[in-house]
Amino acid sequence: MTRRPASFPKGFLWGAATASYQIEGAAREDGRGPSIWDVFCRTPGKVKNGDTGDTACDHYHRWKDDVALMKELGLKAYRFSIAWPRVIPAGAGRVNPKGLAFYDRLIDELQAAGIEPFATLFHWDLPYELHCRGSWLSRDTADRYADYVTAVVRKLGDRVSYWMTINEPQVILGCGCQDGVHAPGDKLGDPALIRMVHHLQLAHGKGVTAIRAAAGRRVNVGIAPCAGPRVPATDSARDIAAARRQFEVPKFDVWSYSWWLDPIILGRWPADGLKAFGEHLPEGWARDLRTMHQKLDFLGLNIYHGRPGRAGRNGEWVPLPAPIGEPLTRFNWRVIPEALYWGPRLMQERYRLPIYITENGMSGADWVSLDGDCHDPQRIDFTRRYLRELRRAVADGVDVRGYFHWSLLDNFEWAEGYRERFGMVHVDFSTLKRTPKDSAWWYRDVIATNGEEI
Numbered sequence: 001m002t003r004r005p006a007s008f009p010k011g012f013l014w015g016a017a018t019a020s021y022q023i024e025g026a027a028r029e030d031g032r033g034p035s036i037w038d039v040f041c042r043t044p045g046k047v048k049n050g051d052t053g054d055t056a057c058d059h060y061h062r063w064k065d066d067v068a069l070m071k072e073l074g075l076k077a078y079r080f081s082i083a084w085p086r087v088i089p090a091g092a093g094r095v096n097p098k099g100l101a102f103y104d105r106l107i108d109e110l111q112a113a114g115i116e117p118f119a120t121l122f123h124w125d126l127p128y129e130l131h132c133r134g135s136w137l138s139r140d141t142a143d144r145y146a147d148y149v150t151a152v153v154r155k156l157g158d159r160v161s162y163w164m165t166i167n168e169p170q171v172i173l174g175c176g177c178q179d180g181v182h183a184p185g186d187k188l189g190d191p192a193l194i195r196m197v198h199h200l201q202l203a204h205g206k207g208v209t210a211i212r213a214a215a216g217r218r219v220n221v222g223i224a225p226c227a228g229p230r231v232p233a234t235d236s237a238r239d240i241a242a243a244r245r246q247f248e249v250p251k252f253d254v255w256s257y258s259w260w261l262d263p264i265i266l267g268r269w270p271a272d273g274l275k276a277f278g279e280h281l282p283e284g285w286a287r288d289l290r291t292m293h294q295k296l297d298f299l300g301l302n303i304y305h306g307r308p309g310r311a312g313r314n315g316e317w318v319p320l321p322a323p324i325g326e327p328l329t330r331f332n333w334r335v336i337p338e339a340l341y342w343g344p345r346l347m348q349e350r351y352r353l354p355i356y357i358t359e360n361g362m363s364g365a366d367w368v369s370l371d372g373d374c375h376d377p378q379r380i381d382f383t384r385r386y387l388r389e390l391r392r393a394v395a396d397g398v399d400v401r402g403y404f405h406w407s408l409l410d411n412f413e414w415a416e417g418y419r420e421r422f423g424m425v426h427v428d429f430s431t432l433k434r435t436p437k438d439s440a441w442w443y444r445d446v447i448a449t450n451g452e453e454i
Contacts, residue, residue, distance in 0.1 A: 033089025
């Protein structure tokens with residue numbers, strides 16, 4: 001029977017998350033080079049309203065005030081990403097000292113505020129020059145990524161103790177290179193995508209090695225895939241066994257957990273996947289496993305929703321139909337709080353790593369009311385429901401060490417432009433004024449009580 005703890009474990013890290021292209025702005029300042037997103041945003045019809053990240057939240061200039069706001073909200077940790085084209089404008093070659101200096105200042109300010117920095121090294125903003133040289137179809141991109149990681153960690157590794165190599169690699173390829181709805185907007189077939197998966201895995205492995213070599217001290221390294229986990233309808237052994245079959249890959253699926261994670265965490269490819277489509281792996285793929293398979297300290301999981309279902313007659317997974325009038329976020333994503341129980345539980349069962357929830361949140365129809373405040377009761381209810389399920393996972397023995405709400409700020413939501421608001425802090429994109437929403441103050445109380453508030 002599940003125990004119901006009053007709070008989360010002592011030392012649990014409560015934080016919020018952002019990403020460089022979504023908040024920084026300053027797209028042409030201080031030597032920053034163009035990314036694939038800068039180009040994609042200028043392709044007619046690709047981003048709603050023709051929005052771009054040129055200014056975004058202007059965090060590049062307002063970082064000090066934003067850190068002060070984080071401190072006021074009581075954040076224990078802050079997950080942010082570093083922009084590759086800000087650090088190495090062409091993706092390879094010359095390092096831009098002004099780009100590194102921005103993150104240097106940010107990290108000092110975070111530490112002065114008592115906030116633990118969690119740095120993501122690649123959150124989708126590939127330098128455009130590298131895209132022109134082959135992007136992730138080219139093995140060379142993995143080497144250039146390792147060079148970039150080395151430059152960053154040599155500068156910042158004395159203060160940053162938590163590093164993530166890649167954010168949501170499934171989305172990088174699934175949305176960007178298969179469906180074409182994200183940058184760079186390609187629509188490639190399975191053989192090309194399988195090679196790209198391989199080179200991203202190789203980049204991850206080279207990145208882990210570079211982090212540990214450049215840091216010069218003990219640091220914690222992980223990766224942050226997205227997870228829309230299966231949610232069994234009951235706790236029966238049959239339904240749970242059917243949910244575990246999400247790790248099978250009888251045919252290529254760019255969203256597969258195991259095809260991405262088994263090589264880099266377990267040191268092997270799924271046998272069914274190798275049999276079905278392994279012929280498309282690039283030459284030397286087996287030798288690359290030594291590079292991909294590096295010791296990790298944690299697994300980050302970005303979880304927003306799940307996929308309810310149950311076991312069929314032969315033990316197969318049968319998705320449950322969506323209820324009429326089911327709750328949906330502003331983004332039309334399903335509200336499935338149990339995903340924050342089953343996602344961590346099933347992932348830790350397979351990969352045996354400590355877990356951080358590196359993203360969880362919802363888009364809402366939020367605006368500043370006549371009273372000057374921003375009231376978002378649905379976000380509070382959403383987060384409370386999900387955190388209760390996460391607490392249940394912890395009570396059942398899942399080693400979850402932190403939670404990062406997505407997002408700290410309303411920001412540039414990729415192909416949706418500024419239409420979707422995920423932030424706990426409202427941003428007026430005309431004036432860039434920040435207004436903490438009710439959820440921000442509620443989350444402050446959650447942090448102060450270590451989860452007793454939920």
